[in-house]
Amino acid sequence: MHTGIFHDLDLNADGKTTSYLSVPFSIDRSPYFQVKVPVIRIRNGQGPSLLLMAGNHGDEYEGEICLARLSRLLEPANIHGSVTIIPFANAPAVMAARRRSPLDEGNLNRAFPGDAVGTPTQRIAHFLEQDLFPKHDVVFDLHSGGTSMEHLLCALIERQGPPEQFEEAKRLMQAMALPYGFIAENGAAAPTSMAGAARAGAIGLSGEFGGGGTATKQSMAITAQAIDNVLIAMGICDTPILSRAPLANQSMTLLKLESHEQAIYATRRGWFEPAVAVGDKVESGDVAGWYHDFERLDLAEETLHFRRGGIVLSRRLHTDSQAGDCLVQVGLLI
Structure with missing residues (x-):
């Protein structure tokens, strides 16, 4: 029961x-x-x-x-x-x-x-x-x-x-x-x-x-x-x-x-500004976005780069992010 x-x-x-x-x-x-x-x-x-x-x-x-x-x-x-x-x-x-x-x-x-x-x-x-x-x-x-x-x-x-x-x-x-x-x-x-x-x-x-x-x-x-x-x-x-x-x-x-290298993850608290849209084609090294620290206004935003090229598969909608959040992900073309 x-x-x-x-x-x-x-x-x-x-x-x-x-x-x-x-x-x-x-x-x-x-x-x-x-x-x-x-x-x-x-x-x-x-x-x-x-x-x-x-x-x-x-x-x-x-x-x-x-x-x-x-x-x-x-x-x-x-x-x-x-x-x-x-x-x-x-x-x-x-x-x-x-x-x-x-x-x-x-x-x-x-x-x-x-x-x-x-x-x-x-x-x-x-x-x-x-x-x-x-x-x-x-x-x-x-x-x-x-x-x-x-x-x-x-x-x-x-x-x-x-x-x-x-x-x-x-x-x-x-x-x-x-x-x-x-x-x-x-x-x-x-x-x-x-x-x-x-x-x-x-x-x-x-x-x-x-x-x-x-x-x-x-x-x-x-x-x-x-x-x-x-x-x-x-x-x-x-x-x-x-x-x-x-x-x-x-x-x-x-x-x-097939690989975690297809995604960019936050490693600390920050505010994510995307440089790409879902469906965009990107290459390795392209700018994925910028990561801002609202608690340290003296620090310039960090530029984030893709490690793998492909099609942008997903992106985080919430700008406010924590360590471990997936910010953006690409799918590799077959």
Whole structure:
């Protein structure tokens, strides 16, 4: 009664079911409290299976909005096979508008493979990797830059799994038709959802679909298109479900993320002034920005330089920065 996760989903039943993943976690105001994570299951016979999830980080809204809407629109008659939708994977973080859960300070995308008797975030990660991921061909986890980061709109995969599975991951990533896609080299033991999907035998897909803790017309349209395109590329849907106005498909420029040298980190308190915009092409040695010390007005600002060339992938939105904050990052062209 006090460990693990409980649910009443029947993954083999045709039709549409809305339920909850229930995580027991005693709190001060409610000793028998359960974290409730909504889950929607749509199935129409045998066929490909896709798990769509958002809210891995609570302040990343494009995926949360799109999957909440998809859960209302998608019906068994629309699909061949099955779709599982978890619009708010770390529900406490979503409801608190935070990156991490307020219950345990858990970052779900650093919690895999999780722990069945751990904190709520650890239990959610464990259930996903051990119970849900293995029952799906593809796991598509939607992200954005969150409150503190502006991110290049791009699809994302990790170099995981056997070669044929990695090639299929690249095919599905390119099917999203975003302007950029990048491949992360995080390793098989990574604590991310995509590494967890690979360990479970599924293909992991992701993407960064916005940033700044908000949703825009562009970011919502691109997110909807990416979800529709994956559903169609997998043979689950024949026509778009989410896209209100179809966008022109774009050829994808591939990037890779393989080294900490691709980022510039703060090493002390300071105020960051960027010299570049997300999407700019830069060379090694180019000026990335300037770092100011408001507590020492007699000191000139420090000029920051890129160590690697590529495409500016992300930048910190908050000017006020602390030691350890990532200020700017580039993706290497493949």
